[in-house]
Amino acid sequence: xxxxxxxxxxxxxxxxxxxxxxxxxxxxxxxxxxxxxxxxxxxxxxxxxxxxxxxxxxxxxxxxxxxxxxxxxxxxxxxxxxxxxxxxxxxxxxxxxxxxxxxxxxxxxxxxxxxxxxxxxxxxxxxxxxxxxxxxxxxxxxxxxxxxxxxxxxxxxxxxxxxxxxxxxxxxxxxxxxxxxxxxxxxxxxxxxxxxxxxxxxxxxxxxxxxxxxxxxxxxxxxxxxxxxxxxxxxxxxxxxxxxxxxxxxxxxxxxxxxxxxxxxxxxxxxxxxxxxxxxxxxxxxxxxxxxxxxxxxxxxxxxxxxxxxxxxxxxxxxxxxxxxxxxxxxxxxxxxxxxxxxxxxxxxxxxxxxxxxxxxxxxxxxxxxxxxxxxxxxxxxxxxxxxxxxxxxxxxxxxxxxxxxxxxxxxxxxxxxxxxxxxxxxxxxxxxxxxxxxxxxxxxxxxxxxxxxxxxxxxxxxxxxxxxxxxxxxxxxxxxxxxxxxxxxxxxxxxxxxxxxx
Amino acid sequence: xxxxxxxxxxxxxxxxxxxxxxxxxxxxxxxxxxxxxxxxxxxxxxxxxxxxxxxxxxxxxxxxxxxxxxxxxxxxxxxxxxxxxxxxxxxxxxxxxxxxxxxxxxxxxxxxxxxxxxxxxxxxxxxxxxxxxxxxxxxxxxxxxxx
Numbered sequence: 301x302x303x304x305x306x307x308x309x310x311x312x313x314x315x316x317x318x319x320x321x322x323x324x325x326x327x328x329x330x331x332x333x334x335x336x337x338x339x340x341x342x343x344x345x346x347x348x349x350x351x352x353x354x355x356x357x358x359x360x361x362x363x364x365x366x367x368x369x370x371x372x373x374x375x376x377x378x379x380x381x382x383x384x385x386x387x388x389x390x391x392x393x394x395x396x397x398x399x400x401x402x403x404x405x406x407x408x409x410x411x412x413x414x415x416x417x418x419x420x421x422x423x424x425x426x427x428x429x430x431x432x433x434x435x436x437x438x439x440x441x442x443x444x445x446x447x448x449x450x451x452x453x454x455x456x457x458x459x460x461x462x463x464x465x466x467x468x469x470x471x472x473x474x475x476x477x478x479x480x481x482x483x484x485x486x487x488x489x490x491x492x493x494x495x496x497x498x499x500x501x502x503x504x505x506x507x508x509x510x511x512x513x514x515x516x517x518x519x520x521x522x523x524x525x526x527x528x529x530x531x532x533x534x535x536x537x538x539x540x541x542x543x544x545x546x547x548x549x550x551x552x553x554x555x556x557x558x559x560x561x562x563x564x565x566x567x568x569x570x571x572x573x574x575x576x577x578x579x580x581x582x583x584x585x586x587x588x589x590x591x592x593x594x595x596x597x598x599x600x601x602x603x604x605x606x607x608x609x610x611x612x613x614x615x616x617x618x619x620x621x622x623x624x625x626x627x628x629x630x631x632x633x634x635x636x637x638x639x640x641x642x643x644x645x646x647x648x649x650x651x652x653x654x655x656x657x658x659x660x661x662x663x664x665x666x667x668x669x670x671x672x673x674x675x676x677x678x679x680x681x682x683x684x685x686x687x688x689x690x691x692x693x694x695x696x697x698x699x700x701x702x703x704x705x706x707x708x709x710x711x712x713x714x715x716x717x718x719x720x721x722x723x724x725x726x727x728x729x730x731x732x733x734x735x736x737x738x739x740x741x742x743x744x745x746x747x748x749x750x751x752x753x754x755x756x757x758x759x760x761x762x763x764x765x766x767x768x769x770x771x772x773x774x775x776x777x778x779x780x781x782x783x784x785x786x787x788x789x790x791x792x793x794x795x796x797x798x799x800x801x802x803x
Numbered sequence: 804x805x806x807x808x809x810x811x812x813x814x815x816x817x818x819x820x821x822x823x824x825x826x827x828x829x830x831x832x833x834x835x836x837x838x839x840x841x842x843x844x845x846x847x848x849x850x851x852x853x854x855x856x857x858x859x860x861x862x863x864x865x866x867x868x869x870x871x872x873x874x875x876x877x878x879x880x881x882x883x884x885x886x887x888x889x890x891x892x893x894x895x896x897x898x899x900x901x902x903x904x905x906x907x908x909x910x911x912x913x914x915x916x917x918x919x920x921x922x923x924x925x926x927x928x929x930x931x932x933x934x935x936x937x938x939x940x941x942x943x944x945x946x947x948x949x950x
Contacts, residue, residue, distance in 0.1 A: 347945030459843070463836045470829050477822035486822040514878070521874040524867035525914040690914035690926070694907040695933055697878065701885070702899070702941060702949065710948040712886045719878060730860045749825040753816060756824075762812040 304654040308661065312355045315348070316662050317669040319359020324673060325684050326360075327367020329692065330377045331520065334364025335629045339509045340699040342636060343706050350640045350655065355662040357636055361629055362414060362612055362666040366674065369406040369605055371685050374399055379685075381573045382611060385580040385604035392596035400678065404542040405598045406605040407674040409554060413606030414667035416558035417565065417613025421620075422660055426649050429621035433646040437758075438768040441751035442775040444744045447568040447624045449779045451737045453786030454567065454574065464734040468741025473749060475501025481750050497713045505635040506704040506717040507742060511735060512628065513700040514722025517693050519729065525689050546598055553583050553599055554606050561607030565614020568624050568740055575614075579607030613663070620644055620656075624744065631739050639707065873913050881906040889950035896942035896949030903934035 319341070326337035337360045345353040368380030373390030386406060393402035435443070448465045455461025474490055475498050477483030490498050547554070557579035564575035583603035584590045593600045615626030623645035625631040637644055642655065649656045674681060704714045729735060755764060766772060816824055851857040858864060881902060889898020908930035915922055941947040 343941055343947055344945070346947050347941075457844075459836065459840055463833075463840055466829060466833050466836060470826075470833060473826050473829065484818055484822050488822050488826050518871065518874060521914075522866045522871040524870055526916070690911045690916075691929055693914060694910035694930075697881075697910065698903050698907060698934060698937065701882070701903075702937065702947070705899075705950055706941075706947045710950070712882075712950065715882050715885075715950075719882060722878075723875075727861075732860070753821055753824055756814050757816050757818075757821070760813055760815055762814060 304657040304661075307351055307654060307658060312352055312658075312662070313665060315352050316355040316359040316666045317673075319356040319361075320363035320366075320666045320669040321359075321673055323360040323363020323365075324367035324370075324670065324681060325363075327364040327379050328370040328681060328684050329367075329687060330371045330375070330379050330685070331516065331689070332692075332696075333380050333512070333629075334361055334367075335508075335512045335632055336516070336696070337361075337364040338629055338632045338636065339505075339513055339703060340696060342505065342509070342632075342703040343699070345636060346639065346706055350642070351658050353636070353640050354655070354659055355665075357633060358659065358662040359666040359669070361633065362609070362663065362670050364629065365609055365612055366407075366410050366414075366670050367681075368608070369403065369410065370678075370682055373402045373406065373601075374682060375685060378573075382576050382608045383604065384573045385576045386601060386608070388580070388594050388604070389597050389600035392594075393598075393601075396596060398596070401542040402596075402598070402601060403678050403682075404675060405546060405601045407671060407678070408544070408547065409557075409602040409605040410609040410674075411667050411671040412554050413558040413561055413609035414612055414670070415664065416555065416606075417562040417610035418660065418663050418667065419613075420559075420562045421613040421616050421663070425617045425621045426656075428617065429646045429649045432622055433650070435646065435771070436768065437751040437755045438764055439771050439775065441748060441755060442765065442772055442779070443622060443624070444748045444751070446775055446779050446782070447618075447744065448737070448741060449782045450567050451740050453782040453789075455734045455737060458783075458786045458790065460732065461734050461737045464728070465737035465741035467728075467733070468738035468743075469745035469748065471502065471507075471738075472742045472745030473501075474498055477749075481746075482754060483750070501746075502717055502721075503704075503707060503714050504638070504743065505632070505707050506714040507721045508628075508632050508635060508739065509700045509703050510718040510721030511725035511739065512632070513696060514718055515725030515729065517697060518722060518726040520689065520693065522726075525693065547602070550599055550602055553587065553602055556582060556586075557603040557607040558610040561610025562614035562617075564607070565611035565626050566617050568618055568626055575607045575611050576604040579603045609667075616659075616663075620648055620659075621646060623648075623747075625740060628736055628739060631743055634743060870913060874910070877906060877910050877913070885950045894948075896938055898950040899942075900934055900938040900949075903938075904930050907934060 322341060323334060323337045326332045326340070327334055338357060341356065341360055345356055348356060365380065365382065368378055368383035369386050369390070371377045371379040372383040372386035373394050376387050376391040378384040378387055390402045390406065393399065432439075432443070448462075452458050452461035452465055455464070470489070473488065476485060476487045479485040487495060487499060560579040560582060561575040564578060580600060580603045583599060584593050587593075587599060590597075590599075611627065615630045618624040618626050619630045619634060623634070623643075625634050634644060642648065642652070700718055701715055704718045705712070708714055725735060728738065756762070759768075766776065848857060852859055852863070885898045885902045887898070888902050889896075892898065908927060911926040911930065912918070912923070915926060938949065942949045
């Protein structure tokens with residue numbers, strides 16, 4: 301087990317640290333997310349080996365999720381969607397002149413959340429992989445169905461969520477039904493003239509980069525790329541000295557929030573703000589001294605940021621053990637892993653023990669680097685919030701192009717895919733469809749088809765999906781539960797809305 | 804009864820057309836979902852638009868048309884010209900390098916709200932240095948294929 305240590309070198313740690321730094325910068329700039337950080341830095345990993353590439357990617361992931369706290373505290377703008385609850389207490393503290401103290405509380409909470417979730421990942425992912433290794437096509441298909449129903453049920457509207465997910469599946473089916481996967485090698489869903497370009501379908505990474513990179517820029521361009529931020533709004537403040545004693549008696553809060561974050565991260569396609577909002581409301585409901593929350597209480601920051609960073613480990617669990625991405629950033633990671641020749645799924649951990657330990661090392665190290673960088677250099681990092689967008693956006697577009705073009709060693713159609721999906725991503729967000737289910741549907745659609753058709757080809761009856769094994773029945777129950785959950789939630793919020801109107 | 808149910812559920816897939824089985828199912832699901840959404844969401848929404856309570860997305864919203872369509876036009880020109888110039892100098896990445904510079908410059912100018920001398924100079928320097936740096940690191944050091 302310890303032989304993997306010999307595979308680590310200085311470059312590995314430097315890259316993990318570099319990744320964390322770049323990630324923090326991306327996360328700290330409002331409108332840039334961890335997903336974008338990974339997407340933009342992808343070309344760098346093409347040239348790196350497997351281990352170093354993983355170090356960079358995981359560093360970017362951890363840094364990107366953490367960086368969101370900076371504008372949340374200082375400007376009342378969540379840098380990433382998941383730091384929305386950090387603004388509730390962070391900004392009031394910054395206004396009282398305690399910005400630096402608030403950020404340091406966030407940093408400590410973040411590293412605790414990150415490390416706890418890494419521990420859960422380390423213990424739980426191999427178990428889940430071990431369990432799922434016996435799955436046949438039937439169970440694999442049901443797992444994907446479960447993943448999609450969970451995403452849909454957590455969307456703001458279940459119907460729209462499912463619809464978006466099915467559109468994603470549809471897009472993934474364009475192209476050939478590959479012989480290497482047991483198909484008959486015929487193309488579908490396209491006209492003949494498209495065949496030279498789309499024979500293999502749309503490539504995953506250009507699609508992701510387009511949807512997360514180009515469409516963000518289009519959405520901003522439409523709003524006129526305003527940068528109303530002026531540097532006098534950015535005040536770190538010297539008031540309120542930070543001391544670790546502030547965490548005294550907050551242990552339960554930190555651990556609870558970390559576990560909430562890890563668990564929510566595991567649910568496919570949720571990610572984002574759900575974890576921190578849930579942790580924040582739990583702290584508010586369960587803590588005895590929650591009256592100050594929302595006015596500048598450090599405990600709110602702790603709940604929000606530890607849950608937020610715990611997403612990282614959580615989202616990697618289904619990714620590594622089942623091949624199902626937990627959020628949009630891990631969706632890009634799955635593409636990057638494939639590029640490095642890693643096929644994530646039940647066999648990944650048992651067959652690549654060294655790679656698995658290296659990933660864990662990178663993840664833990666990235667968390668530690670993130671902690672030291674942000675704890676001691678927060679004053680300097682805070683300044684990147686002010687980088688003007690008119691400088692950034694052209695550069696991001698440029699990096700998106702590099703990423704898309706180089707993925708398949710120079711195919712211009714992949715660059716046009718960027719634009720197609722950039723515009724598509726813009727349109728779907730405009731008409732109110734959901735991006736996350738669509739992406740997960742796109743990633744899992746191809747596999748869902750193979751598992752579904754193969755199950756039917758070998759068993760010849762639809763009833764096999766219910767009778768194959770006890771696990772299949774359990775999966776159906778879980779699917780049912782997620783649908784019922786969603787219906788109950790929507791009825792509840794509708795009833796609440798009616799009450800608000802009446803009162 | 805039992806046999807009736809199992810014959811109802813049994814399916815045989817012809818290998819020749821197996822590439823169409825799943826897409827057909829997806830089409831049906833899409834159609835049904837679309838119909839439901841049309842009835843429960845779109846029609847009430849359009850009715851609200853007619854009453855003037857809501858506005859249509861994209862067409863009914865105020866937008867910065869110049870920057871939005873400018874961005875689209877610039878990106879299309881960028882992608883197109885990159886391939887054209889790249890074909891003149893194959894395997895060098897010059898297409899990327901020489902087309903990125905004006906693209907970064909023009910896009911930054913378009914997004915810049917106040918054209919002060921200092922801001923334009925920064926934009927210009929950025930447009931020259933950033934693509935060169937990216938080109939040098941990726942194409943020269945890492946030997947990554949660029950247009």
